[in-house]
Amino acid sequence: MNQHLPSRLLEAAVNEFSRLPGVGRKTALRLVLHLLRQPNSDVERFGNALINLRQKINYCDECKNITDSAVCDICADKKRDRSVIMIVEDIRDVIAIEGTHQYRGLYHVLGGILSPIDGIGPSQLNVDSLINRANGEDVEELVMALSTTMEGETTSYYLYKKLQPTGKKVTAIARGISIGGELEYTDEVTLGRSILNRTLYSENKTV
Amino acid sequence: MNQHLPSRLLEAAVNEFSRLPGVGRKTALRLVLHLLRQPNSDVERFGNALINLRQKINYCDECKNITDSAVCDICADKKRDRSVIMIVEDIRDVIAIEGTHQYRGLYHVLGGILSPIDGIGPSQLNVDSLINRANGEDVEELVMALSTTMEGETTSYYLYKKLQPTGKKVTAIARGISIGGELEYTDEVTLGRSILNRTLYSENKTV
Numbered sequence: 089m090n091q092h093l094p095s096r097l098l099e100a101a102v103n104e105f106s107r108l109p110g111v112g113r114k115t116a117l118r119l120v121l122h123l124l125r126q127p128n129s130d131v132e133r134f135g136n137a138l139i140n141l142r143q144k145i146n147y148c149d150e151c152k153n154i155t156d157s158a159v160c161d162i163c164a165d166k167k168r169d170r171s172v173i174m175i176v177e178d179i180r181d182v183i184a185i186e187g188t189h190q191y192r193g194l195y196h197v198l199g200g201i202l203s204p205i206d207g208i209g210p211s212q213l214n215v216d217s218l219i220n221r222a223n224g225e226d227v228e229e230l231v232m233a234l235s236t237t238m239e240g241e242t243t244s245y246y247l248y249k250k251l252q253p254t255g256k257k258v259t260a261i262a263r264g265i266s267i268g269g270e271l272e273y274t275d276e277v278t279l280g281r282s283i284l285n286r287t288l289y290s291e292n293k294t295v
Numbered sequence: 296m297n298q299h300l301p302s303r304l305l306e307a308a309v310n311e312f313s314r315l316p317g318v319g320r321k322t323a324l325r326l327v328l329h330l331l332r333q334p335n336s337d338v339e340r341f342g343n344a345l346i347n348l349r350q351k352i353n354y355c356d357e358c359k360n361i362t363d364s365a366v367c368d369i370c371a372d373k374k375r376d377r378s379v380i381m382i383v384e385d386i387r388d389v390i391a392i393e394g395t396h397q398y399r400g401l402y403h404v405l406g407g408i409l410s411p412i413d414g415i416g417p418s419q420l421n422v423d424s425l426i427n428r429a430n431g432e433d434v435e436e437l438v439m440a441l442s443t444t445m446e447g448e449t450t451s452y453y454l455y456k457k458l459q460p461t462g463k464k465v466t467a468i469a470r471g472i473s474i475g476g477e478l479e480y481t482d483e484v485t486l487g488r489s490i491l492n493r494t495l496y497s498e499n500k501t502v
Contacts, residue, residue: 094361094362094368094386095352095361096363097344098348098352100347101344101348104340104344104345108326109325109329115317117387118316119315121386121387123315123345123348124352125407128349128350131346131348131349133311134311134314134342134345135341135342135343135344135345135346136342136346137307137311138308138330138338138342139343140307141305141330141331141338142330142333142338143339145304145305145331153301154300154302155301155302156302156303156304160301161301179300179301179328180328183300200332
């Protein structure tokens with residue numbers, strides 16, 4: 089599959105697909121051949137959807153989440169608690185957290201996490217706007233909700249240091265054993281943390 | 296993830312990706328967010344590659360394989376054996392077979408296999424052009440090299456019936472146990488076939 093394909097057009101399309109994360113050249117060729125079997129208009133719509141997406145996409149003035157308006161629905165919602173801002177990596181995390189129906193505050197979407205290997209430094213992320221918001225009068229608490237990977241933890245620590253001068257309360261979502269998870273299969277680091285961070289027992293902990 | 300995304304542009308791009316085989320909405324969103332982090336010019340090149348691909352792709356006049364010329368490199372190669380035509384599903388099979396360096400004849404690319412469920416009948420495949428070629432003076436043998444799935448077998452049988460009137464020899468690539476495969480893990484149908492189709496033992500069977 090490393091040999092050159094017998095068509096420049098095919099090669100170009102396969103190259104584009106295989107640049108996507110998790111897509112190898114074999115998969116890319118399979119996807120491209122699938123598109124070749126679709127009507128011309130469908131493939132044109134696909135191509136234009138990508139071009140439009142990147143050119144016209146808009147981010148919320150406040151939380152930097154993707155939206156078609158100046159301010160996203162969550163930031164515009166008068167019923168949300170404006171004293172709490174949860175810091176997340178991208179829109180997928182907002183969707184996941186909204187799905188729990190356990191959070192009524194606002195968000196701040198970083199647009200990624202610090203990753204020196206991929207050349208992503210603080211200037212590529214929405215950090216300045218976060219500090220500005222954190223300094224706002226209404227804001228009382230900032231909740232870190234980044235991944236617990238090494239890069240996520242590094243980003244959290246970096247942000248914590250940047251947020252300290254604001255004097256606001258900085259919290260992090262709890263790490264511990266999964267609900268429905270078996271103790272003996274939980275990794276040692278998580279289990280250890282869940283013991284250190286043990287909480288008072290209560291029947292229903294969803295506030 | 297079934298909830299609506301907060302942007303029409305995002306929704307459109309995610310929809311297009313999730314129409315691809317094997318790509319769900321979660322993966323589609325991950326790919327789209329990846330593209331949003333790439334430079335504008337890269338995404339534009341991706342979109343245009345798809346549009347150009349579908350609009351300008353060209354198929355070999357003879358074997359129907361994808362090529363940028365009127366006739367593909369294989370069909371144009373004077374050193375190939377023009378008396379044998381191997382019938383394959385698509386360009387991936389041509390690449391796989393060329394990779395073996397065991398075949399010096401020509402190909403005929405069907406462009407798919409019969410699949411009533413997907414609405415693919417004989418008229419969607421390059422069948423007429425195959426029959427025309429099979430009737431050619433030079434042609435002596437047609438080799439079936441379709442997948443051994445039910446749809447592949449059905450297509451082979453359909454083509455066999457269509458090719459019979461040409462009076463040419465119709466063969467099929469051998470099915471049997473994989474080389475390097477362990478006998479006890481081979482499925483019974485394959486094992487049974489490999490016994491029925493046993494061949495004379497020879498030291499080197501690559502002709």
